[in-house]
Amino acid sequence: MTTLSGRLLKTVAVLAIVVWSLGPIVLGVLTSISTQRDVASVPSHWLPHDATTTAYHELLQGTRGAAAGGTVTEAGTFTRSMWNSTQLALETTAITLIVSTMAAYAFGRLRFRFGGPVLAVLVGTMVIPIFVIVISLFQVLADAHLIDTKRGLILVFVSTLTPLATWLLYTQVKEMPPEPEEAALIDGCRRWQAFVRVVVPQMSSGIAAVAAILVLSVWGEFLIPLLLTSTMNAKPVTVQITEYVGKYTTNYPILAAAGVLALIPPAIVALLLNKRIAGMLAGSS
């Protein structure tokens, strides 16, 4: 039934998807290895004349106080922000996974009083848009002296991501066969032992997918850290990048270099775990 024109159409469509998805990333890489002169010429040179790593040097080692085409960078700042993002992503993910795995198991397998309503409230908070609470969060954190600290940010990220993570893991617990846990209980395991030794290993593929989604979410957070950080003490890479956008002109190679470096970690996570992420996103939404 597949005609030649149908096959051609399909090939074109697949190519279009690939070009649309990768195009901006390739363009970013090309820009980051261009010279400021190539980028600024009219019309702009899209393929660099002489590929150079100048932008990366300037980004990482600083423009030595001088504005390079509208952008000023300082040595070590970008690296620091990447490190901040890494710490925020890993610590938030670890804590959120522990908190939400426990909750998901309790909601899914244990019959305890008010369990249903509590789950409803927890999941219900997912519809609260973050910007409604972020303004008063600022004051809550200021009272606790947690403004501009990684600890404060992690607390906020964990609290806002726990409902989603709990819901994703809860749906997984509901789909798992209960027999292994029942067998462990009959063998004389206490309930918590069965949870730790039998149920958690059973959940491992779901936990991996949720971990990936959490890492990507935290790495991409922007509005919350924009408001709750002010110095390199806690500033993540997303916020730092926006400072390379010059007020009047922008040094595109430096900006693109920052973008390319910041997209490497999430790209690796997405490529490594793409099947699990896709399954979780498509299945539980």
Added chain:
Amino acid sequence: MRFRRSGGGGDRAARETQILGWILVAPAMLLVAALVLYPLTQGFKQSIRSGGFLFGELPGYVGSRNYRDVLSDQTSRDAMRHTVEYVLLAVSLELVLGIAVAVTLHRVFRGRGIVLAILILPWALPSVVSGVLWRRVFDPDNGLLNSVLLNLHVISEPHVWLASGRGAIVYITLVHVWGVLPLVSLVLLAGLQSIPDEVYSASAVDGAGPWRQFRYVTLPLLRPSIAIALTVGTLLAISIFDEIYVLNGTALNTRSILIQVYNTTFVTADFAHGTALAFLLAAATAILGGGYALLLRRATV
């Protein structure tokens, strides 16, 4: 005693389950209560109080005044209109393109796994980074768009893309759609794959061509997935912020409600009106979310 399933042992096990349940749920509940629910009530309190000495007034309860102020303020109203434009444009693009992507990737072909992995990439990247990657395309002096259009003689002089009203919103939406389309496509693709093959063979026997099949078999069966995609797309677009901030800052011609909230609260330090506007947006989001939930129920039943 007769009615107890297994006497004293069962009682103890039941009590243990009660206690264990609460212990396991407690950390999640405490965190959400302290850092989501408490700020929520504080924020609401703030939205019905005056701005305070900073704005030359006594602090105190003012009822719905801040809400009325915001609703009649021209800049906020423009932001609301822009937000409606962002949502309508983003959601329609995502649905049309999402269905096209899902139909393309539905059948197995060589390299499909790689294409799926590539497809997910834009979603995985921070939206700030998407904005950075696209920024050079729309640069007014020598961006990609201007170079291409100048070379094709579509325009005679460089166009300042992000300065014109409607155009700027279209370009920012495009960048937003770039990041959200993978998610929408995956939801629709999962929907397509849940349609059993027999449905198609049956309709083929009835003599339906590919277009009629798509129109009368695929689309109706895809309705639940379309409802989910619609919900996800709307909720993400209504709170658009990052892409605008990176591509055009707080410029008036592209301000969304959330950019306006940010500007009111953290640039002019007017917490009272900022939170009021934020709560209005939350209410709109909740109403839309509820509406979609009903739509989804009807689509699945």
